[in-house]
Amino acid sequence: MRNTFIGRNPSILIFLAVLAVFTIAITFMSEAFGAGVISTSFVKTLGKTLCLALVAVAMDLIWGYAGILSLGHFAFFGLGGYMIGMWLMYERTKEIVAGSMAGNPIPPTEQEIVDGIGTQIFGVVGSSEFPIIWMFADSLFLQLALVVLVPGLLALVFGWLAFRSRVTGVYLSILTQAMTLALSLYLFQNDSGLRGNNGLSGLQNLPGVTASQDFVSIWFFWASALALAVGYIFAAWIVSGKFGSVIRGIRDNEARVRFLGYSVEGYKLFLFTVTAMIAGIAGALYYPQAGIINPAEIAPIASIYLAVWVAIGGRGRLYGAVIGAVFVSLVSTFFTGGQAPDINLGFYTIQWVDWWTILLGLSFVFVTLFAPKGIGGLFDLIADRRHPDRHGADLGPDKGSLQEREATE
Amino acid sequence: MSSQLLEVNGISVTFDGFRAINNLSFNIGSAELRAIIGPNGAGKTTFMDIVTGKTKPDEGKVLWGEMSKNLIGMNEAKIAQEGIGRKFQKPTVFEDQSVEDNLLMALKNNRKSFAVLFWKPTDADMNRVSDLAAEIGLSNELKRKSGELSHGQKQWLEIGMLLAQEPRLLLVDEPAAGMTPEEREHTTDILVEAAKTRAVVVVEHDMEFVRRLNCKVTVLHEGSVLAEGSLDHVTANQQVIDVYLGR
Numbered sequence: 001m002r003n004t005f006i007g008r009n010p011s012i013l014i015f016l017a018v019l020a021v022f023t024i025a026i027t028f029m030s031e032a033f034g035a036g037v038i039s040t041s042f043v044k045t046l047g048k049t050l051c052l053a054l055v056a057v058a059m060d061l062i063w064g065y066a067g068i069l070s071l072g073h074f075a076f077f078g079l080g081g082y083m084i085g086m087w088l089m090y091e092r093t094k095e096i097v098a099g100s101m102a103g104n105p106i107p108p109t110e111q112e113i114v115d116g117i118g119t120q121i122f123g124v125v126g127s128s129e130f131p132i133i134w135m136f137a138d139s140l141f142l143q144l145a146l147v148v149l150v151p152g153l154l155a156l157v158f159g160w161l162a163f164r165s166r167v168t169g170v171y172l173s174i175l176t177q178a179m180t181l182a183l184s185l186y187l188f189q190n191d192s193g194l195r196g197n198n199g200l201s202g203l204q205n206l207p208g209v210t211a212s213q214d215f216v217s218i219w220f221f222w223a224s225a226l227a228l229a230v231g232y233i234f235a236a237w238i239v240s241g242k243f244g245s246v247i248r249g250i251r252d253n254e255a256r257v258r259f260l261g262y263s264v265e266g267y268k269l270f271l272f273t274v275t276a277m278i279a280g281i282a283g284a285l286y287y288p289q290a291g292i293i294n295p296a297e298i299a300p301i302a303s304i305y306l307a308v309w310v311a312i313g314g315r316g317r318l319y320g321a322v323i324g325a326v327f328v329s330l331v332s333t334f335f336t337g338g339q340a341p342d343i344n345l346g347f348y349t350i351q352w353v354d355w356w357t358i359l360l361g362l363s364f365v366f367v368t369l370f371a372p373k374g375i376g377g378l379f380d381l382i383a384d385r386r387h388p389d390r391h392g393a394d395l396g397p398d399k400g401s402l403q404e405r406e407a408t409e
Numbered sequence: 410m411s412s413q414l415l416e417v418n419g420i421s422v423t424f425d426g427f428r429a430i431n432n433l434s435f436n437i438g439s440a441e442l443r444a445i446i447g448p449n450g451a452g453k454t455t456f457m458d459i460v461t462g463k464t465k466p467d468e469g470k471v472l473w474g475e476m477s478k479n480l481i482g483m484n485e486a487k488i489a490q491e492g493i494g495r496k497f498q499k500p501t502v503f504e505d506q507s508v509e510d511n512l513l514m515a516l517k518n519n520r521k522s523f524a525v526l527f528w529k530p531t532d533a534d535m536n537r538v539s540d541l542a543a544e545i546g547l548s549n550e551l552k553r554k555s556g557e558l559s560h561g562q563k564q565w566l567e568i569g570m571l572l573a574q575e576p577r578l579l580l581v582d583e584p585a586a587g588m589t590p591e592e593r594e595h596t597t598d599i600l601v602e603a604a605k606t607r608a609v610v611v612v613e614h615d616m617e618f619v620r621r622l623n624c625k626v627t628v629l630h631e632g633s634v635l636a637e638g639s640l641d642h643v644t645a646n647q648q649v650i651d652v653y654l655g656r
């Protein structure tokens with residue numbers, strides 16, 4: 001063969017090496033397996049950060065490569081979390097209910113246990129009945145399948161409707177925000193079947209596992225690192241070949257791609273669905289580490305943050321997305337966690353908990369205006385990667401995608 | 410005369426009350442070179458938009474191939490897959506990608522997303538790319554980003570992408586714009602060569618260029634055919650002189 005896949009993408013090896021070293025280092029510093037210099041809660045933070053990096057990779061595929069600014073991928077992330085959360089909560093509650101009933105003089109029937117679980121889980125929303133969407137909650141296998149199927153199906157239906165009507169650019173972004181808002185408002189309702197604004201909780205407890213959180217946190221950290229590695233390789237594979245050429249073509253001039261005979265809508269739909277599934281997997285690993293998921297997680301702003309991470313990290317390059325997600329979310333944890341010292345200006349005290357969002361917004365504006373390649377662009381200085389003169393044309397969804405414009409002008 | 414490939418039958422299209430194409434009929438054979446000339450706004454580009462599915466006409470038919478399939482109502486990608494390739498007035502290549510990637514994308518192969526995902530270029534594909542690159546004079550530029558090419562080179566790359574598609578009909582909108590005289594000559598050669606095995610329709614304002622194509626000429630004016638025949642025949646036509654040449 002002319003070139004091997006890795007040969008064409010040396011950055012993959014570098015990325016995997018960095019990720020491996022990081023994972024090993026954290027393992028040896030953890031409470032469970034090593035020196036105990038970093039706390040279990042920080043291990044969880046790092047594990048969650050890796051999941052955010054994975055969803056950022058998905059976002060970069062759809063936005064940075066295909067030019068579709070989806071502001072709804074965090075909804076898919078949240079759905080993945082809900083799907084695994086249902087199983088975790090069901091099985092965990094079952095253990096507790098069965099345990100408390102074990103002492104009864106008459107052994108409880110299967111139905112009594114299920115009723116007990118229902119009362120435990122849905123008591124907060126004034127119900128004890130299992131909604132129909134919980135029908136598979138006792139099966140880990142089926143709920144794991146739903147982690148990819150539910151986001152995938154939602155993306156497929158939504159994308160089919162939107163792309164078929166050739167909705168592009170800002171209009172598509174607004175539609176995805178509308179979808180996200182509708183989903184989170186629906187989940188906020190008590191009769192949505194997912195405990196309304198209480199969400200699902202206690203997700204950090206793995207059913208049947210007696211090991212302490214020190215160990216569980218490291219397991220999830222490893223799983224997150226593995227998922228990120230696999231997701232990264234998969235994404236790199238997608239964009240490296242002709243498929244990557246076509247989607248970048250769609251980003252830069254979708255009319256031209258159509259005249260080459262490619263069904264632009266089909267490609268967009270495929271990518272939208274696949275990235276939604278990746279987001280679902282990322283969410284399914286994230287929320288057991290967070291311990292709780294509620295509809296606020298799916299709020300439209302979360303998806304906008306996702307776009308901000310990718311923009312700051314540098315879209316159109318996968319490691320840029322990872323850097324953006326890791327950097328911004330860790331800095332964000334630092335500032336909003338109260339660790340950053342307040343700055344006393346004498347007449348006013350800057351409290352970072354409040355001012356961080358403004359700082360983030362300003363950096364987004366700065367990056368968009370002055371450093372469109374983001375942090376990842378710094379690597380170009382090292383690698384001296386050459387770029388064509390785009391004659392001022394920006395990367396992806398350009399003004400032209402707002403209207404059906406002739407490709408000739 | 411070779412058999413008929415494309416038959417445009419009585420099409421009209423109106424933009425906001427303005428009739429850009431007015432009951433236009435037009436035929437082209439399966440191995441024929443045809444030049445279309447006419448003043449600005451005559452509807453030349455709009456004609457190509459209709460044939461390639463970009464613009465839907467208000468009335469009329471576009472019949473294609475031996476089976477006389479109606480192209481109206483098919484989307485752009487389907488029409489391209491039928492074997493109609495198009496070059497735009499302004500060169501549009503994928504500037505962020507290499508010349509080679511541009512050509513590979515255009516090569517006639519399965520266009521379905523799954524097939525493309527698992528696609529690997531064969532030796533035959535790579536040979537085809539280097540043949541095409543030689544034909545359009547870009548052999549030494551294969552690895553360069555196409556955005557770095559000169560205007561004329563981009564025009565050629567786009568023509569190369571057209572040839573890579575192996576279409577049965579090539580619609581070429583003002584290929585010589587922005588080219589040096591030598592480049593124009595080379596472009597004529599490529600088009601004349603291509604027309605030996607397929608139909609080629611060229612829109613061009615440059616009369617010298619049209620003369621060198623040495624083919625039948627159709628004059629469009631206000632959305633319909635004003636005259637048709639050899640270049641000498643149409644340039645002798647008084648109406649043509651009045652609306653186009655005389656300006």
Ligand SMILES: Nc1ncnc2c1ncn2[C@@H]1O[C@H](COP(=O)(O)OP(=O)(O)OP(=O)(O)O)[C@@H](O)[C@H]1O
Pocket residue numbers: 424425429447448449450451452453454455456498
């Ligand atoms: N999408 C559109 N909406 C409105 N008017 C249009 C549209 N496309 C073309 N027109 C009008 O239709 C007429 C024919 O345009 P067309 O581009 O086909 O001309 P042309 O023969 O290609 O001219 P030129 O030689 O300048 O390229 C022009 O008056 C143009 O303004």
Ligand SMILES: [Mg+2]
Pocket residue numbers: 453454455498582
């Ligand atoms: Mg024109």
